[in-house]
Amino acid sequence: METVIPFDATTPKTRLGDVLDPDERNTVSRVLLQDVLDAVTNAGLDPTVIATEPIEVDAALRIDHRPLTPLISDEIDAHTPLVVIMADLGLLQSQQVSKLVDTAGDVVLAPGLGGGTNALVVRNEDFEVDFHGTSFRDHCTIANSRGLSVATVDSFRLGVDVDEPQDLLEVLLHSSGRTAAWLTEAGFEIEATNGRPSIRR
């Protein structure tokens, strides 16, 4: 099944600016991408990374400078079924990728924390994406308005995308992948002040 992983190679992970400098944000975004690629290929898919700039990556690569919404809209026009998986799902394992693609529905959505859509399967070209704002809700609305069936995948590991420092805590707690190893190597560890865990460096 055609599988794409969009990747912002230009100014990735700006909301991690309080804990990582620009070079480190570049690095961690690429390590996260590699963790996602591991999960996707281990699920038997053959993904294409669509990056805003050339990057070194062990997968098929295409360069496209456009924002997510027109980019994925054109992908849907070009081929359905289409699988789209975000590049910053630091807890992702192959099982959740398999669950996603094995779920029936014209449109299959994996909600992300904060209203986003962290992964989707589109099996009908009448669907259209809108990644701005509350995209999960908007994607449900768009599908319903076009008479398309919608299914959701209930997964903690699909739901956590790495945007904020607190999300790095989830990676340290629940992943043994490359990003967790990189964070540990960079000196991050878990601290529990007054019983509430956070990360420190």
Next chain:
Amino acid sequence: METVIPFDATTPKTRLGDVLDPDERNTVSRVLLQDVLDAVTNAGLDPTVIATEPIEVDAALRIDHRPLTPLISDEIDAHTPLVVIMADLGLLQSQQVSKLVDTAGDVVLAPGLGGGTNALVVRNEDFEVDFHGTSFRDHCTIANSRGLSVATVDSFRLGVDVDEPQDLLEVLLHSSGRTAAWLTEAGFEIEATNGRPSIRR
């Protein structure tokens, strides 16, 4: 299966203090509890609420003033298998409760955001709980140290507990239960400033 839902009736949901006054926090905590009870009873379980003070609730009720760790430790000593489900899982549906109790393992854990344990099944009385700090990791460690098998349940709906204002956004986005209705009635709505959704009142 013996099922308990611990409930802090005394000073609930203090971290919602920026958006709700003490009376409202009391109310929303009880509405959340009722949503959890709906999910649990719809899954065919017959739960007992263990509250720190007398409350009005449509379920078996016991009063116990102790903190979570000694309380649940004594429950495990008294009867296994034991199901424990937190009272603030605002997205919970019966399907996730069924998935939890249908998962095999001496200890079955549902991780919560921020390192917590939002639900568990204990089938061996050698297990012990420790709800302070990174309880999910600590529960894995305790089980492993005693030779007990551990399984985890990967669920977004089990993973989101309502502690912070941002968690109320998840309730408004993904639930049609009593808490979502109460929040709407109280004037809360979703706002997307610069594409990042949050709640406003």
